[in-house]
Amino acid sequence: MGIHIENISKSYKDVNALKNISFDVKPNELFGLIGPDGAGKTTLFRILTTLLIANEGKASVAGMDVLLDYKEIRKHVGYMPGRFSLYQDLTVEENLKFFATIFGTTIEENYDLIKEIYVQIEPFKDRRAGKLSGGMKQKLALCCALIHKPKVLFLDEPTTGVDPVSRKEFWEMLKRLQEKNITILVSTPYMDEAALCDRIALIQDGKILQIDTPEAIVNQYPKTIYNVSANNMYQVIKSLKAYSHQHSVYPFGEFVHYTDTREDFNTLDLNHYLEAQNLTNITIEKTQATIEDSFMELAK
Numbered sequence: 579m580g581i582h583i584e585n586i587s588k589s590y591k592d593v594n595a596l597k598n599i600s601f602d603v604k605p606n607e608l609f610g611l612i613g614p615d616g617a618g619k620t621t622l623f624r625i626l627t628t629l630l631i632a633n634e635g636k637a638s639v640a641g642m643d644v645l646l647d648y649k650e651i652r653k654h655v656g657y658m659p660g661r662f663s664l665y666q667d668l669t670v671e672e673n674l675k676f677f678a679t680i681f682g683t684t685i686e687e688n689y690d691l692i693k694e695i696y697v698q699i700e701p702f703k704d705r706r707a708g709k710l711s712g713g714m715k716q717k718l719a720l721c722c723a724l725i726h727k728p729k730v731l732f733l734d735e736p737t738t739g740v741d742p743v744s745r746k747e748f749w750e751m752l753k754r755l756q757e758k759n760i761t762i763l764v765s766t767p768y769m770d771e772a773a774l775c776d777r778i779a780l781i782q783d784g785k786i787l788q789i790d791t792p793e794a795i796v797n798q799y800p801k802t803i804y805n806v807s808a809n810n811m812y813q814v815i816k817s818l819k820a821y822s823h824q825h826s827v828y829p830f831g832e833f834v835h836y837t838d839t840r841e842d843f844n845t846l847d848l849n850h851y852l853e854a855q856n857l858t859n860i861t862i863e864k865t866q867a868t869i870e871d872s873f874m875e876l877a878k
């Protein structure tokens with residue numbers, strides 16, 4: 579009941595949105611597609627949900643071919659597209675009823691699957707979807723994508739524009755859905771969410787950079803990373819970028835993440851260099867690599 583993707587390519591005129599993509603999502607897996615805007619995530623979702631035809635390659639969802647069995651696939655997948663998926667002028671309850679009806683089911687029939695999520699928006703069941711908060715919209719959209727009890731769930735950037743508390747709750751919900759035998763492919767531009775998936779594919783410019791568990795990807799990071807800070811962070815970045823031994827330099831929260839080209843790198847050398855750049859309150863400390871660091875390194 580997983581997903582199989584083999585040598586899929588897709589172009590829009592002169593834009594190569596997907597370049598020879600291959601990977602498998604195992605049954606019951608919570609698999610993350612992680613990449614920036616324009617990486618090709620939506621294009622892949624649209625191919626897998628049979629809304630778009632690839633130029634090359636083949637793919638199957640829950641054992642069904644996306645071209646040959648497209649009608650059957652549509653009955654068995656749930657798709658929560660990134661932007662538009664709700665009818666803004668229909669109420670919460672009307673949206674859910676609508677999605678249940680087009681799949682030939684009722685809210686009552688599959689209530690168990692959505693109950694945990696729906697109870698949170700039920701107090702607003704008579705409110706129009708357009709008048710809900712971002713987090714509530716997202717919960718309703720998830721209920722609508724689940725109402726026909728899909729085998730595979732596709733979620734395209736479900737947490738974009740949602741507050742951190744709702745984002746956390748959303749991921750907890752996904753973990754619980756996974757326990758109900760649903761395979762989930764979820765995309766996100768947020769690197770911190772990647773750590774919550776069983777496995778992830780890092781994607782950029784239509785190409786897969788790496789596929790593995792989040793832990794394995796982080797463990798394969800090839801360098802030692804340093805958190806660097808000083809009184810003037812803008813100057814820190816500028817100075818580090820001009821430093822002849824720098825391998826990578828990018829802002830990371832309140833610090834700059836720095837890696838050096840030398841095997842025998844000594845933080846004192848860097849400290850002296852930054853002092854010579856008139857910086858004060860300099861700190862340079864080793865830190866752990868994150869998925870974002872791995873992504874930046876692979877995307878270099």
Ligand SMILES: Nc1ncnc2c1ncn2[C@@H]1O[C@H](COP(=O)(O)OP(=O)(O)OP(=O)(O)O)[C@@H](O)[C@H]1O
Pocket residue numbers: 590591593594595613614615616617618619620621622735
């Ligand atoms: N209908 C289209 N016509 C032309 N180019 C397109 C079309 N749809 C997508 N693209 C281009 O294909 C590339 C991949 O887009 P896609 O929407 O799949 O990426 P994404 O990772 O989902 O990013 P986003 O979050 O911005 O949607 C981008 O360069 C985009 O501009």
